[in-house]
Amino acid sequence: MVGGAAPAKFQSASAPAEDSGSSTMEPKPDPKKAKAGGAASKAKGAQGKKVPSKPNLKEDDDKSGPIFIIVPNGKEQRMKDEKGLKVLKWNFTTPRDEYIEQLKTQMSSCVARWVQDEMFHTDFQHHNKALAAMVEHLESEKDGVISCLDLILKWLTLRFFDTNTSVLMKALEYLKLLFNLLSQEEYHLTENEASSFIPYLILKVGEPKDVVRKDVRAILNRMCLIYPASKMFTFIMEGTKSKNSKQQAECLGELGCLVESYGMNVCKPTPGKALKEMAIHIGDRDNTVRNAALNTIVTVYNVHGDQVFKLIGNLSEKDMSWD
Numbered sequence: 001m002v003g004g005a006a007p008a009k010f011q012s013a014s015a016p017a018e019d020s021g022s023s024t025m026e027p028k029p030d031p032k033k034a035k036a037g038g039a040a041s042k043a044k045g046a047q048g049k050k051v052p053s054k055p056n057l058k059e060d061d062d063k064s065g066p067i068f069i070i071v072p073n074g075k076e077q078r079m080k081d082e083k084g085l086k087v088l089k090w091n092f093t094t095p096r097d098e099y100i101e102q103l104k105t106q107m108s109s110c111v112a113r114w115v116q117d118e119m120f121h122t123d124f125q126h127h128n129k130a131l132a133a134m135v136e137h138l139e140s141e142k143d144g145v146i147s148c149l150d151l152i153l154k155w156l157t158l159r160f161f162d163t164n165t166s167v168l169m170k171a172l173e174y175l176k177l178l179f180n181l182l183s184q185e186e187y188h189l190t191e192n193e194a195s196s197f198i199p200y201l202i203l204k205v206g207e208p209k210d211v212v213r214k215d216v217r218a219i220l221n222r223m224c225l226i227y228p229a230s231k232m233f234t235f236i237m238e239g240t241k242s243k244n245s246k247q248q249a250e251c252l253g254e255l256g257c258l259v260e261s262y263g264m265n266v267c268k269p270t271p272g273k274a275l276k277e278m279a280i281h282i283g284d285r286d287n288t289v290r291n292a293a294l295n296t297i298v299t300v301y302n303v304h305g306d307q308v309f310k311l312i313g314n315l316s317e318k319d320m321s322w323d
Contacts, residue, residue, distance in 0.1 A: 067112040068144030090196035124164040130160045157200040173216040181224040202239040206247025229262045249292035256296035272311040
């Protein structure tokens, strides 16, 4: 946060000696009276002289401009830098300091300073303030948001690693509003934006809290309006390989929804390979994963019939019993 201005420096001006213009010797002035007169003169001078007021940098004074600044070709240059390995590719198990510092540097030219201070503060309450500002400026700064979208999404992935639920819920709420806006603007995510964000969002579908999983599923559904469903399918299929059983089960359910909504052609690399990969989970030890896999195959079967079993191939009697 920008601090207050340095205090103004004052110069104490001594009162000029008065010349009586008389050649006669004057009596010596009383030192006490002279001192009092000097003090009064100084006080009068201080009152008469208008001291420039210090700039009052209250919070609101700093926040008058846009929070996202459009830098011509800024996003394109960032994509080139990442592709050319001039910067770190946004790919990690947990975010290290060098990723955070890189994001700060990239944001320095296109995000208002006070928002950056909130975004990268160590106190989660400041992250909530940043998110509140981002929601407030979303509609009025559409172009700015789109020009900084890659950075916004990367910052949100950092919030997915926070332990504070209030920040996570506010981040998910912002994402729902953001993707609605992008859909209205007929914007489509770039591959760079998608690969830097979707894998981290999918991690959150394995959260213990039901309310979090519900929001993540809603966001995944909305993303199909701004990113091809077939490519979403590939990311979500990758999520079924997690060791987190909740994440596996949720991802399997999402795959079934995608096939139900968009047809068999959404399955990548091919419907046969995709269905076989889903069917593997029918034999999972975890009941939640097993049931999710069965339900997904049933969903696909209800849409496409016996073709499903031709594509999957032979299942064991135990798997076919579905109990």
